[in-house]
Amino acid sequence: MSQQLLEESVTGGSAPDGPRSHAKIEAKRVAKLYPKPGSKRETTAVLDGFDLRIESGEFLSLLGPSGCGKSTFLNILAGLETYNGGTVLIDGKRVDGVDKNVGVVFQGYALFPWLTAQKNVEVGLKIRGVPRADRRARAAEVLETVGLTAAADRLPHQLSGGMRQRVAIARVLAYEPEILVFDEPFAALDAQTREFLQGELLRIWESGENKKTVLFVTHSIDEAVFLSDRIAVMTRSPGSVKALIDVDLPRHRTNELRSSEDFVHVRSRVARVLEEEVNYGSDAR
Numbered sequence: 180m181s182q183q184l185l186e187e188s189v190t191g192g193s194a195p196d197g198p199r200s201h202a203k204i205e206a207k208r209v210a211k212l213y214p215k216p217g218s219k220r221e222t223t224a225v226l227d228g229f230d231l232r233i234e235s236g237e238f239l240s241l242l243g244p245s246g247c248g249k250s251t252f253l254n255i256l257a258g259l260e261t262y263n264g265g266t267v268l269i270d271g272k273r274v275d276g277v278d279k280n281v282g283v284v285f286q287g288y289a290l291f292p293w294l295t296a297q298k299n300v301e302v303g304l305k306i307r308g309v310p311r312a313d314r315r316a317r318a319a320e321v322l323e324t325v326g327l328t329a330a331a332d333r334l335p336h337q338l339s340g341g342m343r344q345r346v347a348i349a350r351v352l353a354y355e356p357e358i359l360v361f362d363e364p365f366a367a368l369d370a371q372t373r374e375f376l377q378g379e380l381l382r383i384w385e386s387g388e389n390k391k392t393v394l395f396v397t398h399s400i401d402e403a404v405f406l407s408d409r410i411a412v413m414t415r416s417p418g419s420v421k422a423l424i425d426v427d428l429p430r431h432r433t434n435e436l437r438s439s440e441d442f443v444h445v446r447s448r449v450a451r452v453l454e455e456e457v458n459y460g461s462d463a464r
């Protein structure tokens with residue numbers, strides 16, 4: 180047994196104090212400042228002392244009061260924002276700009292309206308220099324994965340909101356990133372479509388040979404509990420991670436789980452932690 184494996188088996192791999200292997204994603208004491216509106220010199224801290232460790236293949240949701248910095252952290256991880264202090268590491272290496280190993284799905288579908296679903300999926304591959312025939316084959320494959328083969332030739336306005344979001348997910352899956360980050364991807368959809376797509380997302384995530392590492396930003400407690408292995412609840416702004424909650428529910432998860440006692444129990448634990456932050460905010464106003 181290698182020294183590293185030995186250390187992991189002794190420490191459980193994630194013991195807080197023992198020697199550890201690299202996490203897939205590790206944020207340490209991250210700070211982010213934005214200029215105060217209307218001021219050239221003053222700044223506001225959006226993130227302060229933000230710590231988070233996400234293991235390879237883990238599905239972690241980031242939950243917190245509105246404006247606490249969830250999207251800001253996601254953008255830092257995706258290399259779309261800089262930060263002012265601390266470190267953000269992927270596979271032990273500092274994030275330094277956009278990384279092809281990180282696929283981002285936003286709330287807005289950001290599809291090109293003049294391109295078919297198939298061509299929208301191909302765009303990202305084209306940018307990465309994938310030859311035409313390979314692009315076509317790969318796009319067809321991921322459209323099948325998200326259940327949209329029959330809609331491949333439709334334009335975005337001919338698709339429902341749920342279908343458009345599935346195209347956006349297919350586009351990111353097409354180039355096989357090891358990390359998927361989602362910024363409230365289902366927030367604009369009706370409740371039924373949202374629940375359907377949560378199930379679809381888990382089906383897709385579980386079907387991969389190597390499970391992708393997922394960071395899922397949401398403000399819905401139910402969504403976080405249904406999807407996640409763990410939930411990181413953030414403090415109000417300036418945001419940091421206040422609590423990490425294990426979602427000890429069996430996989431494969433189906434809609435029946437949502438009404439189970441275990442689900443309701445985890446849900447209320449998360450709600451209690453979150454409510455403290457939200458209520459503090461309203462008292463302070």
Ligand code: ADP
Nearest residue numbers: 213214225243244245246247248249250251252
């Ligand atoms: P959340 O996703 O938790 O709702 P965000 O990360 O979007 O929060 O934003 C956190 C805070 O940072 C908000 O108060 C927001 O107004 C502010 N903010 C976000 N982006 C910028 C920016 N580019 N310039 C200045 N302030 C920003």
